[in-house]
Structures are given as C-alpha cells and as structure tokens.
Amino acid sequence: MEESFRFKEPTETLLSEERVFRPLPEIVVEANISPKDYKKALEKGQRDLEGFWEEAAEKLEWFKKWDRVLDESHAPFYRWFVGAKCNIVYNALDRHIKSFRKNKVAIIWQGEPLGEKKKLTYYELYRRVNQFASVLKSLGLKKGDRVAIYMPNLLQTAIAMLGCAKIGVIHTVIHSGFSAIALKKRVNDAKARVIVTSDGAYWNGKIINLKKAVDEAIIECPSVEHVIVVKRTGEPIDMSDGRYLWWDDLMEGASEECETEILDAEHPLYILYTSGTTGEPKGVLHVHGGYMVGVYRTLKWVFDLKETDIYWCAADIGWVTGHSCLLYGPLLCGATTLMYEGHPLCPKADRLWQIVDKFGVNILYTAPTTIRMLMRFGAELPRRHHLKTLRLLGTVGEPINPEAWLWYYENVGRERCPIMDTWWQTETGMFMITPFPISLLKPGSVAKPFPAIHVEIVDREGNPIPQGKGGFLVIKRPWPAMFRTLWGDPDGYKKYWEIIPGNVYTTGDVARKDEDGYFWIQGRADDIMKIAGHCIGTADVENAFFSHPAVAEAACISIPDSIKGEVAKVFVVLKKGYKPTDELDRELRQYVQKELGPIAIIKSIEFVKNIPKTSSGKIMRRVLKSKELGLDPGDLTTLAD
Ligand code: ATP
Ligand code: MG
Numbered sequence: 001m002e003e004s005f006r007f008k009e010p011t012e013t014l015l016s017e018e019r020v021f022r023p024l025p026e027i028v029v030e031a032n033i034s035p036k037d038y039k040k041a042l043e044k045g046q047r048d049l050e051g052f053w054e055e056a057a058e059k060l061e062w063f064k065k066w067d068r069v070l071d072e073s074h075a076p077f078y079r080w081f082v083g084a085k086c087n088i089v090y091n092a093l094d095r096h097i098k099s100f101r102k103n104k105v106a107i108i109w110q111g112e113p114l115g116e117k118k119k120l121t122y123y124e125l126y127r128r129v130n131q132f133a134s135v136l137k138s139l140g141l142k143k144g145d146r147v148a149i150y151m152p153n154l155l156q157t158a159i160a161m162l163g164c165a166k167i168g169v170i171h172t173v174i175h176s177g178f179s180a181i182a183l184k185k186r187v188n189d190a191k192a193r194v195i196v197t198s199d200g201a202y203w204n205g206k207i208i209n210l211k212k213a214v215d216e217a218i219i220e221c222p223s224v225e226h227v228i229v230v231k232r233t234g235e236p237i238d239m240s241d242g243r244y245l246w247w248d249d250l251m252e253g254a255s256e257e258c259e260t261e262i263l264d265a266e267h268p269l270y271i272l273y274t275s276g277t278t279g280e281p282k283g284v285l286h287v288h289g290g291y292m293v294g295v296y297r298t299l300k301w302v303f304d305l306k307e308t309d310i311y312w313c314a315a316d317i318g319w320v321t322g323h324s325c326l327l328y329g330p331l332l333c334g335a336t337t338l339m340y341e342g343h344p345l346c347p348k349a350d351r352l353w354q355i356v357d358k359f360g361v362n363i364l365y366t367a368p369t370t371i372r373m374l375m376r377f378g379a380e381l382p383r384r385h386h387l388k389t390l391r392l393l394g395t396v397g398e399p400i401n402p403e404a405w406l407w408y409y410e411n412v413g414r415e416r417c418p419i420m421d422t423w424w425q426t427e428t429g430m431f432m433i434t435p436f437p438i439s440l441l442k443p444g445s446v447a448k449p450f451p452a453i454h455v456e457i458v459d460r461e462g463n464p465i466p467q468g469k470g471g472f473l474v475i476k477r478p479w480p481a482m483f484r485t486l487w488g489d490p491d492g493y494k495k496y497w498e499i500i501p502g503n504v505y506t507t508g509d510v511a512r513k514d515e516d517g518y519f520w521i522q523g524r525a526d527d528i529m530k531i532a533g534h535c536i537g538t539a540d541v542e543n544a545f546f547s548h549p550a551v552a553e554a555a556c557i558s559i560p561d562s563i564k565g566e567v568a569k570v571f572v573v574l575k576k577g578y579k580p581t582d583e584l585d586r587e588l589r590q591y592v593q594k595e596l597g598p599i600a601i602i603k604s605i606e607f608v609k610n611i612p613k614t615s616s617g618k619i620m621r622r623v624l625k626s627k628e629l630g631l632d633p634g635d636l637t638t639l640a641d
Helices: 025-030 035-047 050-057 088-097 123-139 157-164 180-192 209-219 248-254 289-304 320-332 351-357 368-375 404-411 492-495 538-546 580-594 621-629
Strands: 068-071 077-081 105-109 117-121 146-150 168-172 194-198 202-203 205-210 226-230 244-246 268-273 285-286 310-313 338-341 363-366 394-395 419-422 454-460 470-477 507-515 519-524 527-532 532-535 551-561 565-574 602-607
Touching: 035 050, 050 068, 050 289, 068 117, 077 289, 088 123, 088 157, 088 289, 088 320, 105 123, 105 157, 105 351, 117 123, 123 157, 123 248, 146 157, 146 180, 157 194, 157 268, 157 320, 168 180, 180 209, 194 209, 202 244, 202 248, 202 394, 209 226, 209 268, 226 248, 268 289, 268 320, 285 289, 289 538, 310 320, 310 351, 320 338, 338 351, 338 492, 351 363, 368 404, 368 551, 394 404, 404 538, 454 507, 454 580, 470 519, 492 565, 519 538, 527 551, 538 551, 538 565, 580 602
Parallel strands: 105 338, 146 168, 146 194, 168 268, 194 226, 226 244, 310 338, 310 363, 363 394, 394 419, 527 565, 565 602
Antiparallel strands: 068 077, 105 117, 202 205, 268 285, 454 470, 470 507, 507 519, 527 532, 551 565
16 A cells, blocks of 8 residues: 555645534434533543543453553554453343343344344344354364354344354454455465355345355365355255255254353454455454444444434445444444345335334434435435434445435435444444534534544644645554454554554545544545646545536546646446436536536546446445556455446
C-alpha cells in the first residue's frame, strides 16, 4: 500500500452537504446513552483511555480479572486485559442461560425459500454449541487449532463458530461465494485441520454446489483431516472420501455438555481475511478478551439494543460485519439477532421489507450497495410494507452517497429512524467513527469518533491537516477490539504503524473533518486522484454522479494525462429506462461539472452494465483501473461473480 500513497497535499472538498437531521425527542429520551452520558463518555475517553475500557469490561464476566488494562511495552503489538482469563462464549451464551434470558430467542433464522424459518432460544443455542464443541473434541481438536467454515448464513454456521470459540479453537470463516481457489488459499494459509461446509447453498433462487468447491480445493490442502458437511439443499453429493462426515451424524451422538475453556484474554478467537478491495486479502487475527469488550460496548451504545428488540444485521457471516454485528455483538448484549440466508432480491425486490414486516424488526443494518440496488426498484416496495417497528437504521462498508441516505431515511425509516453510518474495518473489529442515536445527522458523514477512539487527519509526514481539507485517516491510540497481528505475517501487521511517522495506525482511507468535527470519508488513499495539482477523492465525484436521476451506480478512477497529470474516468450504470446516448453523456458531464466545479476534469464516461465488486459489495476500482491501463489486476479471488 505504501507506494500508492503518493499524494502529499491535502485533498479538496468538491461537494458539501448542508442538510442536517435531528433525532426525534422520543428516540433521545429512550436512548441507552443520553446526550449527557455521551458527553461524559467522550470526555472520559480523551482523559482516561484505560479507565474508559475498564468500565466497559466490568459489565462482562471474567474467570479472572486483569492485572492491567493495556500493555504498550511491545507496541504496536499491544496487549489488552493482561493477565485476565475469559471466553467470549461464556459472555455470549453461558451467562445468559443463568438469567431471565434462558428462554429468550437468541437467533431467528430466515431461509431464502419463503416459509423456511427457525428460532433458537439462548438455551437451545447453548446446547447445540456444546454439542458441536464436543464433536470437535472427539475429532481430536485442541486449543489453538484452526477450523475453516465455508458456509452461508445458516444456524450451523453460527453454531460452528461458537463451538470453536468455546474450546479455544480458532475459526476462519470463508465467504461461501468464493471459488475453490480462494478457499484453498485461505485454508492453506490458516493450516485448518477441519472444514465445515454444506452440501449446497440457496442464492438468488439457485442452488450453489459448495461441496464441489471443497472437493476441488482439498486435493491441495494437506492440513485438512476432516470435512464436516451440513445437509442444506439435499442435492446428491459424493461422500466417499474418507475425510467427509455428516454434521447430523456427528451431532447426534455428541454430548450436550461441554466445559467452556478458560482462556487467556489474548487467546486468538478468529482469523478473517479482509475484503480484498485494494489488494491481497490479509488474515486479520482477533482475540477473545479485548474484542468482546470493544464489540459489546460499541454495539450496545450505537444500536441502542433493548431487551425486546429484534435486531437485523443483513450482512453475510463471511465478513467482519457478520462476525461482530450479526453474531458476537448481539449475543454479548443478550439480544435477538435475525439471520437471513439469501439474496435481497429473492424472490422479489421487496424481500428485505417483507422480512422487517414479518418479524417486526426494530433495527436494520445494511450496506450502501444494497440500498442503491433496492432504490432502483422504486419507493413503492418499502412503502407497501408495514415498517413501523423500525426504530434505528444502519449502514457500513462504503461511503453512502447522500441520495441513497435520504432514500433510506425517507422510505424505509419514514423520517423517524436515525441512520447510524458506522465507519470501521476488519482490522478494527468494532465501530470507530459513528453517530449515536442522539446525534445530529448529516447525510454522507460518519459523524464523530467513538469515545476513547483517538482519530486524526494527517499528511504523509504525520502533521495534522487543517479542518475542511482531507488527508490520511489515522488512529493514534490503541483500542481493545483491534487486530493483534496478520496471521503468519507480523511484519505486514507492523507496516500499518510504519507508513506514517508517529506510531499511528494508518487506515488506508482518506477523510476530512468539518467545522462541527464531523468526519467525511473521501475514498481509499490508493484511489485519490491528482488533477491539475488538486487532490480529489473518488467519493465526491461518484456522489455527484449519483445525484443525477439517470445514474444507478458510478465508479471513478484516475488515468494518467500528459497535461493535467491525472484525469477522472467514470464508469456508470444507468437506471432502468435510460439509454446510453451521446446526449446523455453530454448532459451528465455538464451536470457533474456544475456540481463539482472546474477542478474535477471528467475525461470520459463509460456506460457499463456492471461494476466489478467484492463479494461484500464494494467497488473494486483497482480492477477497472488495471483493465483501463492494461496492467495486472492483482488478486481477484474476492471478486463477486
Ligand atoms: P482490503 O483491506 O483487503 O482492501 P477492505 O478494506 O474493503 O479490503 P474491509 O475491512 O471489509 O475490507 O472494509 C473496510 C473499509 O470499508 C474501510 O477501510 C473503508 O474504506 C470502507 N468503509 C467501511 N465502513 C464505511 C463507512 N461507513 N463509510 C465509508 N467507508 C466505509
Ligand atoms: Mg482494508
């Protein structure tokens, strides 16, 4: 990433969003964190970082408390809750079954085929997790071993993850949309002893044969001793290889009792490979203690989880959002979490609204790419459903353009539900910059750093950049849910702290801060353009395109230009009913030039049917750019389709 961080000057702001939205009084009055508490938390987080996180840790249960909160002696290899003993599963399950939550629904699972749904109470989930942990033990797995999980959003995926963690086995979930090659690469990198998979997966009305990818991959995966297969679709599959075992057979005989392993707070919990938007995916390692504290604190406060809520994070379990916000976070908070197996357009484009309506969902968390996709089908679809139970909305993954934000706010939230635009990364494990339910909201801004998160915008040398201009987004102080290393690549981990002087963590994103201290993500540092001496982020240019009624999607890249240094090229997907004509090309250019001013020189517009994205829905600008320039596109294993 270093070489591409080439720009030295601050980025310019081409678009500014003036609209401000205030939360309704009832949201503020009922919020877990009042405006006064929020102010106090911000102040404490600045003054006493360790005290702030210690207070959060006290809310959870530990087998043994810490000797000290933070050890910086081997920075950037920070250690949190040093000397403490815990297990995240104890806090996500065991502690609830001793309380009134024992019979509360922990997970509601909705299959893609209509009518397929299941619910598990905390007690039922606890027992099934015990069984799976017993299965792993009977296969000889020990603390520290790795298990790869290659499955979509199934109850068994959640059970497998928690079953691993329960006995100190490290899980690595591999997105079920990945090919055999991507699977092989990750399984070998983690040296997994077991793969858990399913016979097939439902995806947008089709059946994907997952098992076939596993067959292909394991030919070259020498570490794999067993493959546990969940029966999901019932397609005929070949189980003749001695390594294949049926999930149901193993679970049937397994004990429903299993001791929760007492682990060091720094014991690894999982390895998760990043989205691969900007390059090779990296094997991010998270641990039990600090991760549970950070995820618990941030989710409970930002999504304002209440005992009676139904909370739906519509992400795939294969991404960090699925780990922190679909599974671990809500269970740590004792919430009811909804898991949807399938595609948002299946069988029709109102599936999300139908699910909210059916279960009475109170909190919905999704991604800008999903919102933009659903916008294309019009506001009548959400309008047709009963969405009155919704209280809060959320978004994550990419900058959300103000048009999509407003559509979500008006048509889904019916102007009652604040939108939590949460900025974070696989590496951070938890929300880092985010509004609270009580915050003033500006469409497209991720608001302010979470209390005790010390964020700054700096230049290449680490000097602060004046307010209003953009630069590298860095984090100056450690946080408990931070990754501890890259699996098998401690030097790669150290690099994050070495790019910019001052022992700061370089996020790889570029952002600016406005006069109210609100942050605006302008794009990836790799993608910043330098046009005629002006540094410009991709988000401003794309947002200008998004605000034109003909544009469904836009992706901006820079291309070298002998006079201007660089110029912008924009790939555009049109909305239904619009044709890619020269006239529209001209109109779009005039329109965005007016929006952005003369600095942003749009060299060309190319109308395309699709924009390359990661399986998690992020635009892969590097793929467009390498194609444009005839260069090697790099790792494509996380490219969707
Ligand atoms: P790789 O690191 O392999 O290139 P990735 O960065 O896409 O992949 P993730 O960890 O899944 O992998 O994504 C984190 C990134 O997503 C952030 O660095 C940021 O660019 C983007 N992002 C996440 N949330 C937001 C948000 N609310 N607003 C703007 N951008 C966001
Ligand atoms: Mg990244």
